[in-house]
Amino acid sequence: MRKKVIIIGGGVAGMEAAGQLSAQNMEVILLEKQSILGGHLLNWDRLFPTRRDSAEVLDYLKKGIGSDINVQLDAEITNVKKEGSEFRVILKDGRTFNSEALLLANGFELFDARKKEEYGFGIYENVISSAELEEFFRKNKHPDLFAGIRSKRVGIVHCVGSRDEKVGNLYCSRLCCVTGVKQAIEIKELLPDAEIFSFYMDLRMFDRHFEEMYYEAQQKWGIHFIRGRLSEASENPDQTILVKVEDTLTGLPLKMTVDLLILLVGFIPRPETRGIASQLNLNIGSDGFLSPEDVHTGANSSNVPGVFLCGTLKGPGSIENTIADARAAALQIACYLSV
Amino acid sequence: MPALLRCRLRVILVYKAIGNRISFLTFDFRLRTNHQSLITNHQLKTFGYTINSDRQIDYDLNNKMFRDYLVQSEPTILRCIACGSCTATCSAGHFTSFNIRRIHTLLVRGETKGIRKEIEKCMLCGKCQLVCPRGVNLRNCILEIHHSLEKFEK
Numbered sequence: 342m343r344k345k346v347i348i349i350g351g352g353v354a355g356m357e358a359a360g361q362l363s364a365q366n367m368e369v370i371l372l373e374k375q376s377i378l379g380g381h382l383l384n385w386d387r388l389f390p391t392r393r394d395s396a397e398v399l400d401y402l403k404k405g406i407g408s409d410i411n412v413q414l415d416a417e418i419t420n421v422k423k424e425g426s427e428f429r430v431i432l433k434d435g436r437t438f439n440s441e442a443l444l445l446a447n448g449f450e451l452f453d454a455r456k457k458e459e460y461g462f463g464i465y466e467n468v469i470s471s472a473e474l475e476e477f478f479r480k481n482k483h484p485d486l487f488a489g490i491r492s493k494r495v496g497i498v499h500c501v502g503s504r505d506e507k508v509g510n511l512y513c514s515r516l517c518c519v520t521g522v523k524q525a526i527e528i529k530e531l532l533p534d535a536e537i538f539s540f541y542m543d544l545r546m547f548d549r550h551f552e553e554m555y556y557e558a559q560q561k562w563g564i565h566f567i568r569g570r571l572s573e574a575s576e577n578p579d580q581t582i583l584v585k586v587e588d589t590l591t592g593l594p595l596k597m598t599v600d601l602l603i604l605l606v607g608f609i610p611r612p613e614t615r616g617i618a619s620q621l622n623l624n625i626g627s628d629g630f631l632s633p634e635d636v637h638t639g640a641n642s643s644n645v646p647g648v649f650l651c652g653t654l655k656g657p658g659s660i661e662n663t664i665a666d667a668r669a670a671a672l673q674i675a676c677y678l679s680v
Numbered sequence: 681m682p683a684l685l686r687c688r689l690r691v692i693l694v695y696k697a698i699g700n701r702i703s704f705l706t707f708d709f710r711l712r713t714n715h716q717s718l719i720t721n722h723q724l725k726t727f728g729y730t731i732n733s734d735r736q737i738d739y740d741l742n743n744k745m746f747r748d749y750l751v752q753s754e755p756t757i758l759r760c761i762a763c764g765s766c767t768a769t770c771s772a773g774h775f776t777s778f779n780i781r782r783i784h785t786l787l788v789r790g791e792t793k794g795i796r797k798e799i800e801k802c803m804l805c806g807k808c809q810l811v812c813p814r815g816v817n818l819r820n821c822i823l824e825i826h827h828s829l830e831k832f833e834k
Contacts, residue, residue, distance in 0.1 A: 556814075559758045563751065565788065568762065588737055590762045590785045597739035 343368045344678040347430050347438055349418065349617070350446035352380020353402065353660055354652025354667045358444055360405020361671035367678070370438050371406070372416035372430065374613075378406065380448055386478035388660065389516075389523040390550035398660060413438075418613070421620045426647060442647050442674050445617065445631065446667065449608040449653040452502025452510070460498065460604055465576040468602045470501075471520055478527065492535055495528055496584055496599040497521045498571050499541040503607035512628045514607030515657045518544050519551045521605045522558045529562040537564045538599070540571050540586055548659065567595065574602055608657040621645055630656045641670040642677075649674055742790030746828050750787060753824045759814040760784055766808035766818055772801045780808055780818065787825070796833065799825050 344367050348355045351373030359371045377383065379402070385395040406412065413436065420431040421443070428443045454462035454470050461468045469477075499521055503514040518541070525537045544566065546552040558564040569586040577583055582602045588595040610629040618625055624632040624644045631654050634642040641649050651670035652663045750757055764781050772778040778801035787795065802822050809818040 556759065559760075560755070563758055588785070588789065591737070591782060591789065591791070593735060593737050593791075595737040595739060595789065 344442070345370065345440035346442045346444060346674055346678075347372065347428060347440040348444045348446055349421075349430070350380070350448055350652070350654075351375070351378040351412070351414075352446065352448045352652070353382055353398075353663045354448065354654075354670075355380075355444075355446035356402040356406060357664045357667035358446060358651055358671045358674075359410050360402070360407075361668050362444075362674060363405070363407060363410050365671065365675050367675070368409075368411070370411045370413065370440065372413050372418065372432070372438075374415070374417060376414050378403070378412065378414075381451075382660070384472060384476060384479075386475045387523070387527070389519045390548075390554050392523065392527070418617065421617050423621060423645065423647070428647065442649065442678055443621075444649045444651060444670055444674060445614070445643075445654055446650075446652045446670075447611050447614045447617070447654045449657070450611050452508070452514075452606040452609050454501055454604045454606050456508050457501055457505075457604070459573040460501065460571065460602070461574045461576065461582070462604055465574070465580070465582060465602075467576075467580055467582055467600060468574060468604065471517070471524060471603055471605045474524055474603055492528075492532060492600040494536045494538070494597070494599045494601075495525075495532075496582070496597075496602045497525055497537065497539045498574075498602065498604050499539065499544075500570065501604040501606050502609065504542065510607065510609065510628070512656065513545060515545060515547065516659055517605035517607055518546060519548070519554065521603075522546075522551075522554050522564075524603065525564045526554070526558055526562055529564065537562075538597070539564060539566045540569055540584070541566060542568070542570050548661075569595070608653060611654065614654050621648055623648065626656075628656065630654060641666065641673045647677065649677075737789050737791055739789060743792070743832075744790045746792050746832050747788050747790055749828045749831065750821065750824055753827070754817055754820050756814075756816045757784065757788070757821050759816055761814055763813060765811040765813060766816075769807045769811045771805050771807060772803055776801045778802060780822070783825075784821070792833065795825065796829050799829070 346362050346367050347370045348359050349372050351371050355371055356378055359369045363369045379399050382395050382399050387393060388395050388398065417433040418430060419433050422429045428440050430438045451472055454460065462470060499517060502508050503510055503512065503517065521539055525539060528535060529537055544555060546555050567586065567588055569589045572585045574582050574584050577598060581598045581600055583596060583598050585596050614631065618631060622645060626632045631650055633640045633650055633655060634644055641651055643650050649670050651666045762781060762785060767773050767779050767781040770778060770780060778798060783795060783798055799822060804819060804822065806819045812818060
């Protein structure tokens with residue numbers, strides 16, 4: 342008899358794990374809250390560091406979802422139980438599923454920039470989030486409709502909702518830095534005359550080719566990087582945005598007007614994940630993301646036997662990291678079920 | 681009662697715009713109750729109102745011609761990551777206030793005040809360029825700063 346695995350979350354992690362588990366002859370039930378698979382990938386236009394179309398990655402993931410995978414859309418989970426060594430997942434509409442192993446791949450949510458009220462998101466028309474810019478690239482391929490005029494000067498604010506005790510998030514979201522550099526280059530490609538300023542605390546170009554992108558942004562595109570965290574953004578009568586920051590490298594306060602201000606919003610844990618974690622007694626880290634059994638050697642197992650974790654519900658991660666993590670989780674589940 | 685009680689009140693009475701820059705009109709009031717330390721002549725002279733000029737970088741007002749000229753004549757200037765290697769190794773910097781990293785940062789923000797006096801401290805030894813991890817052609821940058829001073833700040 343084929344072993345059954347329930348995967349919660351049909352984004353990058355869930356889709357990749359489903360494909361891998363199915364290839365290992367397991368019966369996979371893939372639960373997705375939305376009415377479409379893909380998760381956050383659906384909202385992204387192009388991906389760092391290659392700036393390829395996100396649809397290409399989505400196409401790859403879709404190829405793994407064969408007809409033998411039981412995909413359940415609009416799946417809002419109300420109850421997750423462990424009964425002996427079996428799992429039972431009950432959805433809001435009454436659908437119920439059983440399995441021998443459970444893989445959590447719920448992913449993350451984006452930080453709500455309205456919580457940083459001093460940056461004016463949701464108040465001023467020309468303050469937008471990095472996610473909105475991606476959406477805009479997808480639909481319009483031009484960023485100046487935001488300003489209603491051609492944006493002459495664009496500010497990009499790093500670490501919005503990350504490394505900030507005031508919003509309860511001490512962690513670094515890791516990928517906003519490179520996203521900011523990518524978006525700066527993309528804006529510059531569309532508006533070659535625009536001046537672009539990145540306001541950063543630290544630039545964390547940790548992964549392969551990220552530093553090269555940063556170099557390209559400086560040398561080829563002339564993007565300016567100002568080290569300092571924005572204290573506030575306010576709207577001028579003409580709807581341009583006045584930003585105030587300390588230019589920490591000169592030790593002087595600095596102000597400038599920008600036509601468009603983009604806030605690089607970070608990762609936060611999904612509130613639903615917390616609910617599932619409490620039903621299963623899973624360990625949650627001080628940052629609110631789920632804790633694996635062993636951070637070095639057991640990154641895909643949890644403190645509850647049979648419950649596995651993969652992707653960004655364990656903290657911020659790239660698509661590359663998430664796909665690798667999903668494969669590792671699939672392998673670990675296969676080992677667990679074959680014993 | 682402490683031997684010296686010094687109370688300094690710095691009251692911002694009013695601020696007013698001078699040109700486009702905000703300046704603060706401040707009022708210093710010093711009270712000393714120590715019988716040994718009476719108010720000095722100097723303090724009497726400075727008692728009252730003083731005007732502090734704005735030390736903020738106002739990017740909108742700054743003239744970027746200087747910066748644009750430098751970028752054009754020595755494009756590697758854009759690569760700086762402000763690591764400070766140049767300044768740590770600088771011969772002139774060991775004996776004077778010369779800080780080429782900071783001068784660079786100020787120039788790309790369009791701040792040119794006082795640059796002429798500072799840049800003269802450089803002896804063009806080129807050690808900064810030897811250590812730069814980003815390959816900024818610093819010696820040429822300094823020469824171009826001299827050229828742009830001739831060009832724009834006569």
